[in-house]
Amino acid sequence: MPVMPGAEPYHHAGGPVGVLLCHGFTGSPQSLRPWGEYLAGAGLTVALPRLPGHGTTWREMNHTRWEDWYAELDRELxxxxxxxxxxxxxxxxxxxxxxxxxxxxxxxxxxGVVVVNPSIANDVPLLKLAPLLKFFVPSVPGVAGDIKKEGATELGYTRTPVRAAATLPRLWALTQAGLDGLTRPVLVFHSPQDHVVKPTSVRILREKLTGGNLDVVELADSYHVATLDNDADQIFAGSLEFVRAHASVPLQRD
Incomplete structure (x- = not known):
C-alpha cells in the first residue's frame, strides 16, 4: 500500500540518549516530524515510526488493531x-x-515519558459505540486536524476506521491499570482547548501519579495537535529540557 507523501517514518542516529516518538490514532509521523528533527538537532538518537495502517488509507487501517501499533513501537524501543x-x-x-x-x-x-494531550480514557461518545458500530458502518467522520494555528495542517485520515477504533478500550484499560506502578518521571503538555480529547485523561493521570513524578504544563494557544500548533516550540524546548534533567549521560557523542 503506497504511503502518503510526508507520512514516512523518520530516524536519526545521534548520541547515546534515544527518543522514541509515537504519533496518534489515524495520524502519521508528519505530526511529530518537526519535534523529532528538533531533538535530533540537539544530539539525540530519534526513532519516529509509521504505525501499521497509518499514512495510507483508513480502509487499510481497519485491518489493524492497537496490538499491531503497540508491537511496532515495542520493536523500535x-x-x-x-x-x-x-x-x-x-x-x-x-x-x-x-x-x-x-x-x-x-x-x-x-x-522518562513526555506526552502531549494524551488519550487514555474512552471519553468520546461515538467511540463508546464502536464495538457495535463496526458491524454496520466501516467508518465515521475523522478527528485529524484540530489545530489553531492558521495555515497548519495535519496529515491524517478524514475518516475514522470503526473496526480499528473498537479495539481501543482494551488499550485504555490496560494503561490506566498500570499507572499505579509507573515511577518514571512523566511530563504532560495539555491544551485546555482540545476538541478531540477531553480533560478526563489528564485528570486520571493526576489522580494516579501521586508519587511526585508528574508535571503538567498547559498550552494556552493550541488545540489538540499541539506539536504543529502555536505552542510547538514550547513543547520541543520543554521536552529537551526534561531529557537533559533526567538523562544520566551526555546527549552528544564525545
Missing part, C-alpha cells in the same frame, strides 16, 4: 535500547497512551 545507553518515550494523543504503556511494561528500560 528494543532497537533503540540496543543502540543507546538510555531511552525516553514521547507521544501525541493515543501515541501518548502507548508511550505510557511502554513505560509501564518496560519500567527501568524507559528513562
Amino acid at each position: 528494543a532497537d533503540l535500547r540496543g543502540r543507546c545507553t538510555e531511552v525516553f518515550v514521547m507521544g501525541l494523543s493515543l501515541g501518548g497512551c502507548m508511550a505510557l504503556r511502554l513505560a509501564e511494561v518496560h519500567r527501568e528500560g524507559v528513562r
